[in-house]
Amino acid sequence: xxxxxxxxxxxxxxxxxxxxxxxxxxxxxxxxxxxxxxxxxxxxxxxxxxxxxxxxxxxxxxxxxxxxxxxxxxxxxxxxxxxxxxxxxxxxxxxxxxxxxxxxxxxxxxxxxxxxxxxxxxxxxxxxxxxxxxxxxxxxxxxxxxxxxxxxxxxxxxxxx
Amino acid sequence: xxxxxxxxxxxxxxxxxxxxxxxxxxxxxxxxxxxxxxxxxxxxxxxxxxxxxxxxxxxxxxxxxxxxxxxxxxxxxxxxxxxxxxxxxxxxxxxxxxxxxxxxxxxxxxxxxxxxxxxxxxxxxxxxxxxxxxxxxxxxxxxxxxxxxxxxxxxxxxxxxxxxxxxxxxxxxxxxxxxxxxxxxxxxxxxxxxxxxxxxxxxxxxxxxxxxxxxxxxxxxxxxxxxx
Numbered sequence: 001x002x003x004x005x006x007x008x009x010x011x012x013x014x015x016x017x018x019x020x021x022x023x024x025x026x027x028x029x030x031x032x033x034x035x036x037x038x039x040x041x042x043x044x045x046x047x048x049x050x051x052x053x054x055x056x057x058x059x060x061x062x063x064x065x066x067x068x069x070x071x072x073x074x075x076x077x078x079x080x081x082x083x084x085x086x087x088x089x090x091x092x093x094x095x096x097x098x099x100x101x102x103x104x105x106x107x108x109x110x111x112x113x114x115x116x117x118x119x120x121x122x123x124x125x126x127x128x129x130x131x132x133x134x135x136x137x138x139x140x141x142x143x144x145x146x147x148x149x150x151x152x153x154x155x156x157x158x159x160x161x
Numbered sequence: 162x163x164x165x166x167x168x169x170x171x172x173x174x175x176x177x178x179x180x181x182x183x184x185x186x187x188x189x190x191x192x193x194x195x196x197x198x199x200x201x202x203x204x205x206x207x208x209x210x211x212x213x214x215x216x217x218x219x220x221x222x223x224x225x226x227x228x229x230x231x232x233x234x235x236x237x238x239x240x241x242x243x244x245x246x247x248x249x250x251x252x253x254x255x256x257x258x259x260x261x262x263x264x265x266x267x268x269x270x271x272x273x274x275x276x277x278x279x280x281x282x283x284x285x286x287x288x289x290x291x292x293x294x295x296x297x298x299x300x301x302x303x304x305x306x307x308x309x310x311x312x313x314x315x316x317x318x319x320x321x322x323x324x325x326x327x328x329x330x331x332x333x334x335x336x337x338x339x340x341x342x343x344x345x346x347x348x349x350x351x352x353x354x355x356x357x358x359x360x361x362x363x364x365x366x367x368x369x370x371x372x373x374x375x376x377x378x379x380x381x382x383x384x385x386x387x388x389x
Contacts, residue, residue, distance in 0.1 A: 008307050008310055008311065009303050009306070009307060011300060011303055011304050011307060012300070015297070015300070016297060016300040016301075016304070018297075019293070019294045019296070019297030019300070020294075020297075021291075021294055031301075031304060034308065035304055035307065035308055035311075038308055038311040038312060038315070039311060041311075041315055042311050042314055042315050042318075045315060045318040045319065045322065046318070046322070047318065048321070049321050049322045049324070049325035049326075050325065052325065052328060052329060052332070057332050057336070060336045060339070061332065061335045061336055061339065062339055063335065066335065067332070070328060070331070070332065074324075074328055077324065079317070079320045079321055079324060080320075081313070081317055082313050082316045082317060082320075084309065084313060086305075086309045087306060087309055090302055090305050090306055090309065093302065093305075094298075094302040097298050097302070098298075101295050101298060104291075104295060105292055105295065108288045108291060108292055111284075111288055112285055112288050112289070115281045115284050115285050115288075116285065118277075118281055119278060119281045119282065119285075122274060122277055122278050122281070123278065125274070127181075128266075128267045128270050128271060129181050129182060129267060130180070130181050136270075
């Protein structure tokens with residue numbers, strides 16, 4: 001009996017739903033419906049089956065040792081618990097997910113650092129009224145005209161004008 | 162001749178950002194003469210100083226014939242008056258137009274810069290949100306484990322229930338069998354008794370019982386008539 005009641009953790013579906021990104025919503029809904037169906041099935045079954053009234057049967061059945069035999073066999077019977085094969089796999093999946101999550105968070109932090117850097121550069125720029133053309137090229141390198149590649153005016157392909 | 166080897170714009174001063182453009186252009190009086198000239202003479206000669214200087218100088222030049230009046234003078238007078246009229250009438254409009262051109266350039270650049278800033282900020286927000294989302298992965302695995310536990314539990318309960326049902330079915334079958342047999346025996350016995358009784362009624366007994374019935378009926382009918 002000990003292994004049976006592996007405690008069902010209460011899941012906060014609302015909080016879970018908040019964290020699902022929109023492109024995975026269908027999977028989340030499928031999981032939720034499956035979980036709900038399973039819990040409905042579980043709730044429909046009684047925890048213990050009703051006990052058999054041995055005394056009544058002993059009085060009713062004429063054949064002598066039959067009821068006693070049934071009773072002894074019934075109480076000696078042990079229903080085997082179904083084996084749990086999946087939990088190990090799930091734990092493995094979780095460990096793997098933790099690893100990939102850590103990587104993703106790392107990459108994400110690097111990206112954030114990059115963005116912050118650019119933001120800083122943009123915010124600390126001198127105002128346009130006080131810039132010379134060289135200052136502009138420094139701040140926005142893409143405005144610089146490439147005089148080596150296009151030596152003749154207008155120093156950029158005609159299509160870009 | 163400028164020696165090109167001499168370096169220019171290398172001191173610290175040239176690297177500083179430019180001072181911003183002045184808000185307004187230089188002030189002029191009467192369209193031609195800069196205001197600085199009047200300010201320059203004000204401490205010594207007051208407000209009328211520059212006018213006196215101008216008038217006196219002009220009269221001196223004319224009277225002493227240092228400046229000779231000829232055809233060019235008329236042309237000069239006309240041209241100067243047109244210039245002054247033009248400056249006074251259209252000066253501010255032209256200045257506003259030039260300012261607008263500059264404004265547009267600056268506005269375009271600022272728009273690009275602001276958009277870039279906003280995009281970066283949104284991107285940072287999104288990244289943080291994604292990180293927060295990822296933290297919720299525990300829910301998923303809990304849900305999976307719960308599902309597995311539920312399936313196992315359901316299975317176990319189903320098995321228990323099945324055992325109970327089977328045993329009960331067998332016991333009930335025995336009891337039902339017995340009852341059925343009992344009933345059949347009873348019915349059979351009743352039928353057999355009835356058959357025997359009917360067989361034992363001989364024709365003589367039958368005639369006697371019919372005669373007795375008729376007598377009884379006659380007696381009853383007599384009493385009945387009397388009652389009515």
